[in-house]
Amino acid sequence: MRLKSIIIFLLISLACTKSQEVEVLHTSSSNSERLPLVENKKIKNVILLIADGTGIAQISSGQLNLVGPDGYLNLQRMPVTGIVKTQSSNSLITDSAAGATAYSCGLKTDNGMIAFLPDGSFCKTLLELAEEKGMSTGLVATSTITHATPASFAAHVRSRGSQAEIAEQYIESGTEVFLGGGREFFIPQDQEGSSRKDDRNLIEEFENVGYDYVSTVEEMQNSDSDKLLGLFANSGMDSENRTPTLEEMTNTALSKLQSNENGxxxxxxxxxxxxxxxxxxxxxVIREMKDFDNAVKAALEYAEKDGETLVVLTADHETGGMTMMTSSDDAQKLRVExxxxxxxxxxxxxMAYGPHAIEFSGWNDNTDIGIKIAELMNFGEFPLILE
Ligand SMILES: [Zn+2]
Known part of the structure; x- marks a missing residue:
């Protein structure tokens, strides 16, 4: 009886100790050269890179596994670092909707709200202001493209779950490039896999207003349209065999957007x-860190060549309370808890790179990031609340 309860106790505590060993790479040849601070000229383009749910431990364990203790990920090569406070208006712990709204609108809102405020008003986003300035805009994600983070830049809904409505609002947003998953919210209810409750075929509606619709990496890379809707999965994109990769989507987006002389x-x-x-x-986490960091490389290579592109990289919040320990019998082995x-x-x-990157150093509130970008881009009054 006693032995039985000890065994049960051991089994329960084993199940509760969420701990995993992560292999550490000990032969690294990563590019560890830090990018320089650049001249503070006028910014033409902005690339905002958001690593959802990514804290220091996610970055660091990714680094240990992918390039080793002495190596640097691409995102660690960015010359300016800062810290961002992430709380939302109704919680010390934000979700991705309020987190992204702080970046897109420069305002705090309640968890679950997409560029939408608790009193029922909504706020102008950086992407919308860029469109009004005649710039080209794009959203790239590996979730559904209507998920909370991308949605907060080009849609306004009270609840992040309204992904079908977010997809409808995208058509009116003027955004030139959408690449990600989430076909389920664009196809009519009678098509297999649809999550719509009506007969609207948004893919056709996008095509009718000049978008090229693509669903494979080949189609994406062969498209010569500058307005592109790419949906590569019914729901979120596959993680283990991702095609296209985030890097390929980023490169495609950059090649489409760069032709606009307004940036x-x-x-x-x-x-x-x-x-x-x-x-x-x-x-x-590490597989996704790798996919993300390769996209960071693409963004930095573009910005380095271009010289007028500001790259800001951050997260909306940390997920999991991930921390780094070592294995009890080997201090060179990483154990994640x-x-x-x-x-x-x-x-x-x-992290930031490019003209005026230094503005983002030090401690920032999450709303400061949107406000600083709007200021640097001369977007006028911001934050901006609309009834
Ligand atoms: Zn989350």
Missing amino acids: FFLMVEGSQIDWGGHGNDSEY WVTDYHTGVPVAL
């Missing part, structure tokens, strides 16, 4: 680092 605003999200955190799955399957309120890291 562009591009938001790229590594959506599923967060999902790895929710699953307390370090392998998933988790404290929750939801988000935490720990501040997140920010």
Whole structure:
């Protein structure tokens, strides 16, 4: 009897200790050269990179596994670092909707709201202001493209769950490039896999207003249209065999947007680092860190060549309370532990490169990021609340 309860206790505590060993790479040849600070000239383009659910431990364990203790990920080569406080208006722990709204609108809102405020008004986003200035804009994500983070830049709904409505609002948003998953919200209810409750075929509606619709990496890369709707999965994009990769989508978006002489605003999200955190799955987190960091490389290569592009990289919040320990018998072995399957309120890291990157150093509130970008881009009054 006693032995039985000890065994049960051991089994329960084993199940509760969310701990995983992560392999550490000990032969690294990563590019560890830090990018320089550049001349503070006028900014033409902005690339905002959002690593959903990514804290320092996600970045650092990704670094240990992918390029080793002495290596640097591409995002670690960015010359300016800062810290971002992430709380929302109704919680010390934000969700991705309020987190992204702080960036897109420069305002705090309640969890779950997409560029929408608790009193029923909504707020103008950086992407919308860029459109009004005649710039080109794009949204790239590995979740559904209507998920909370991208949605907060080009739609306004009270609840992040209204993804069918978010897809409808995208048609009116003027955004030139949408690349990600989430076909389910664009196809009519009678088509297999649809999550719509009506007969609207938004893919056809997008085509009718001049978008090229693509669903494979080949189609994406062969499209010569400058307005592009790419949906590569019915729901979120596959993590293990991702085609196209976030890097390929980012490069395609950049090639489409760069032709506008007024410049562009591009938001790229590594959506599923967060999902790895929710699953307390370090392998998933690291696979997604790698996909995201390759997209960072693409963004930095573009910005380096261009010289007038500001790149800001941050997260909306940390997920999982991930922390780094070592294995009890080997101090060179990484053991990752988790404290929750939801988000935490720990501040997140920010990295920046390009003209005026230095403005983002130090401690920032999440709303400061949107406000600083709007200011640097001369977007006029911001934050801007609309009835
Ligand atoms: Zn999350």
